[in-house]
Amino acid sequence: MDPEAFLDLANQVTKLKMFPYFDIAHSVLCALHVREDLGAGAQQFSRKHPLACWLSTMLVVFAGGMLANGLLGEPILAPLKNTQQLTVATVVWYLVFYTPFDIGYKTAKFLPLKLIFSAMKEIYRCKKIHDGVTHAAKLYPNAYVIMILIGTLKGNGAGFTKLIERLLRGVWTPTAMEFMQPSFPTKSSLVASIIFVLDKKTDLISAPHALVYFGIVIFFVYFKLSSILLGIHDPFLPFENLFCALFLGGIWDSLSKILSRGGSKEGEKGDAKKKD
Numbered sequence: 001m002d003p004e005a006f007l008d009l010a011n012q013v014t015k016l017k018m019f020p021y022f023d024i025a026h027s028v029l030c031a032l033h034v035r036e037d038l039g040a041g042a043q044q045f046s047r048k049h050p051l052a053c054w055l056s057t058m059l060v061v062f063a064g065g066m067l068a069n070g071l072l073g074e075p076i077l078a079p080l081k082n083t084q085q086l087t088v089a090t091v092v093w094y095l096v097f098y099t100p101f102d103i104g105y106k107t108a109k110f111l112p113l114k115l116i117f118s119a120m121k122e123i124y125r126c127k128k129i130h131d132g133v134t135h136a137a138k139l140y141p142n143a144y145v146i147m148i149l150i151g152t153l154k155g156n157g158a159g160f161t162k163l164i165e166r167l168l169r170g171v172w173t174p175t176a177m178e179f180m181q182p183s184f185p186t187k188s189s190l191v192a193s194i195i196f197v198l199d200k201k202t203d204l205i206s207a208p209h210a211l212v213y214f215g216i217v218i219f220f221v222y223f224k225l226s227s228i229l230l231g232i233h234d235p236f237l238p239f240e241n242l243f244c245a246l247f248l249g250g251i252w253d254s255l256s257k258i259l260s261r262g263g264s265k266e267g268e269k270g271d272a273k274k275k276d
Contacts, residue, residue, distance in 0.1 A: 010214035018124055023085055025120035027092040028108050030060040030158065035096060035105065038169070045169070046097040054093060056168045061089045063165075064157030068132055068150045072139060115225060122220035129155040129189055130213065133196040144201065148193040155189025184234045188223070192216045 016022070034057045035042045046053045058080075059066075065079035080086055095104035107113065132154030136147040153160060159178040166173055178186055199205045199212045207215075226232040244250045 007208065007210060010210035013217055014210050014213045016123065018127055019084065020088055022120050022124040023088050024092060025117040026124045027061050027089040028117050029121050031057050031093050031096040032108055034060055052169050053097060056165045057093045058089060059161055059165045059168065060158045063161040064128055064154040067153045067157045067160060071150065115228060118224050118228060119221045122224045123217055125155050126192065126217045126220055129192045130196055133193055137200060144197050147197050151193030151196060152186065152189045155192065156185040159183050159186050187236050188220060
């Protein structure tokens with residue numbers, strides 16, 4: 001592709017309007033997440049506890065904005081003030097849980113449609129991360145850690161509210177902490193936030209902003225579709241294992257175990273000789 005045409009395409013991606021189509025895709029996948037997390041009893045639960053089902057779905061849909069606002073000292077419920085977005089999310093929730101013969105859920109699970117929704121959600125995720133970093137930069141111009149944190153939470157807020165979201169449905173899972181076992185969306189949101197901060201606040205990235213943004217979108221979409229079609233769930237894992245082995249004590253723990261085993265074997269040999 002011609003470089004100018006590629007740059008023009010990148011500029012168009014940065015200017016995409018998220019409402020209503022990308023909001024619909026995001027809401028569909030959030031509702032699917034709640035329903036699949038409920039498991040086999042999802043239909044029964046939705047009939048018996050519709051309010052809890054709706055609240056947990058809305059929390060997943062608007063989690064990123066709520067968490068970011070709470071940390072930045074802004075109204076936590078501000079994301080719900082957009083009546084159009086709230087209406088779209090509610091309609092999608094109803095279609096996924098309550099359509100006759102479960103047509104809404106089956107349609108949303110249809111693989112080609114799910115692939116399209118997943119790609120759109122990743123574009124939506126990139127937009128939220130960028131907006132989060134930009135908003136934090138306006139409030140705290142030199143606080144890079146805050147920018148990265150807000151961008152990460154905006155990118156995968158649902159992962160960090162999983163504990164509360166399940167609690168709304170009467171399930172207490174204290175081990176479901178995103179900080180303990182970060183998922184790939186959280187890791188990718190963290191990396192994207194760092195790149196956006198470097199792009200905005202330093203001269204380390206010389207490429208145009210539109211190309212940086214478009215590159216992150218391609219990264220998100222590619223690995224999301226790969227996880228669905230090829231089962232590639234966490235490409236960061238090999239690098240994490242290497243980093244932990246080199247800098248977080250992995251090598252030294254292995255060496256200490258080897259040395260302790262060697263010492264115990266020598267002791268056993270010495271004891272055997274004494275018996276002889």
